Amino acid sequence: KAKQSGRNCFEFFNHNLREQAQARMDLLKNMRYGIEQKQFDLYYQAIVNLDSGHIHKAEALLRWRHPTRGVISPAEFIPLAEESRYINPLGQFVFTRALQTLTVLRAQVDANFQLSINVSPVQFSCLDSGIDQWPALLKAANLPPSAIVSEITEGLMIAPEQLTQQRLKALVKSGMELALDDFGTGYSSLAYLQQMDADYLKIDKCFVDNIQADNQDLALCKAIITMAHQFGLKVIAEGIETPEQQQLLLGIGCDYGQGYLFAKPLPEQEFLALVSNQSTTAT
Ligand code: C2E
Ligand code: MG
Ligand code: MG
Ligand code: MG
Numbered sequence: 001k002a003k004q005s006g007r008n009c010f011e012f013f014n015h016n017l018r019e020q021a022q023a024r025m026d027l028l029k030n031m032r033y034g035i036e037q038k039q040f041d042l043y044y045q046a047i048v049n050l051d052s053g054h055i056h057k058a059e060a061l062l063r064w065r066h067p068t069r070g071v072i073s074p075a076e077f078i079p080l081a082e083e084s085r086y087i088n089p090l091g092q093f094v095f096t097r098a099l100q101t102l103t104v105l106r107a108q109v110d111a112n113f114q115l116s117i118n119v120s121p122v123q124f125s126c127l128d129s130g131i132d133q134w135p136a137l138l139k140a141a142n143l144p145p146s147a148i149v150s151e152i153t154e155g156l157m158i159a160p161e162q163l164t165q166q167r168l169k170a171l172v173k174s175g176m177e178l179a180l181d182d183f184g185t186g187y188s189s190l191a192y193l194q195q196m197d198a199d200y201l202k203i204d205k206c207f208v209d210n211i212q213a214d215n216q217d218l219a220l221c222k223a224i225i226t227m228a229h230q231f232g233l234k235v236i237a238e239g240i241e242t243p244e245q246q247q248l249l250l251g252i253g254c255d256y257g258q259g260y261l262f263a264k265p266l267p268e269q270e271f272l273a274l275v276s277n278q279s280t281t282a283t
Contacts, residue, residue, distance in 0.1 A: 024080060030066065031077070031086050039065050040090060042097045043265035046274065047116070047236060047258045050250045055275050056109075059116040059151070059258065060098045061265045062090065082122045088129045091120065095134060098148065099141045101268055106147070109275045116149040116179055116200075121156050124164040131167060135174035145175030149200065152178065154186035157196055172197045179236070183224065194231055200256075201228040205239025208259070211248055222252040229253065 034040060040062060047057035064072040081087040098115050105113040123129040138145050150171060156164065157180075172178055179200035180193070184207055193201075203224055210217045225235050237249045240259030249257060263274060 027072075027077060028080055028084055031081065031084065034064060034066070035086065035089055035093070039067070040093060041065060041267065042094060042101065043267055044101065044115070044271040045258060045265040046263040046271070047256050048262045050246065050254055050257050055262075055278055056112060057114045057116070057149075057256065058105075058271065058275075059118075059265075060094060060101070061118070062094060063265075078120070082120055085122065085126060087120050087122050088126055091123045092130045094118075095130075095137065095148075099137065099143060102143060102147055103141060104268075104272065105275070106143070108272070109278075114147055114149060114177070116151050118181065119150045119152055121153070121159060121164070124152075124156065124159070124167050125161055127163070132170070134171070134176065138176075146177055149177040149179050151181040151202070153181050154183065154192070157192040158187055180233075182238075184220075193227070193233075198233055200236055201233045202236045202238050202258075203254075205259075208237050208239045208245055208249070211245055213248065218248060218252065221249065221254070225253050 041064075042060045043063050044058040044060055046055045047059060048055055062074050062078070064074075064077055066072050078087070081090055094117050098117050102113060102115050105115070119131070123131055134148075135145055138148065152168075156168070159165070168178075177199040178197065179202055180196070180198050181202050182204045183201050185204045201224070203221060207217050207221055207224075211221060212218065221237070228235050234255040235253075236256040236258055237245075237254050238258050240246050240249065240257045240261045242261060245259075246257060246261060263271075266274065
């Protein structure tokens with residue numbers, strides 16, 4: 001009897017795996033069509049100056065409005081897009097869409113508004129990803145290179161590929177800014193941090209989650225902030241959900257905060273309403 005139920009378990013497991021694989025295949029097949037059909041959209045999440053409360057930065061986050069499945073999270077489709085290389089056309093969409101929104105933000109909200117975009121390591125290693133044209137596209141849009149921040153992860157800093165390293169250097173040299181995303185979750189290395197000509201360090205949400213007065217995560221955040229400042233980087237804390245977290249981070253010198261406490265990622269029009277409101281109350 002035990003043997004039989006064991007076998008049932010196995011079959012159930014097997015069936016589940018097959019279903020998962022099928023779901024991935026379906027999503028992949030839909031991706032190209034989805035790009036053509038403009039099912040992808042950029043949302044914007046405020047990055048708040050912790051000292052002044054002002055918002056003149058935001059992170060652009062990709063969303064997929066699937067016709068039958070609803071909004072699909074990037075955590076689900078980005079890995080697939082990377083494997084299939086659809087990340088390249090998607091990355092181009094993200095860049096051009098961000099430039100459009102940035103033009104509006106700079107005209108209507110703040111002349112120095114800055115947008116961050118997430119750039120996949122795959123875009124750096126594929127010759128035809130289009131990232132080499134970014135400085136020219138910025139220029140054509142009448143935007144300074146520093147208007148866009150590329151968020152990369154720590155893994156990219158230690159990627160041995162020459163093409164990746166060259167392109168990273170070229171982006172920095174063009175004047176575009178760089179942020180190290182999810183800091184503390186990868187191969188954090190002080191040596192690389194010093195070598196990199198990055199402008200921002202983003203402390204990962206997992207450190208912010210458990211931050212409390214007098215605990216180790218607070219000490220860790222404080223050490224990261226001190227070190228980052230010494231290397232000339234500004235610090236953005238990710239995933240701030242409570243006023244207590246905000247206060248503690250402000251107290252240890254964190255420059256910027258991002259999180260549901262301030263705003264969730266919003267569609268362009270809602271984000272514009274949020275930040276336009278701010279500029280009228282500020283003046
Ligand atoms: P990320 O770059 O670290 O982005 C921050 C993620 O944290 C976003 O998830 C954001 O919605 C979420 N977040 C922000 N504040 C809070 C909070 O207070 N609480 C909680 N629970 N979550 C918060 P999202 O939008 O689902 O994106 C997940 C990841 O997918 C991103 O992590 C990024 O690595 C990737 N991604 C998103 N858009 C793109 C893109 O255009 N290109 C690439 N290559 N990757 C992207
Ligand atoms: Mg990011
Ligand atoms: Mg720089
Ligand atoms: Mg992050």
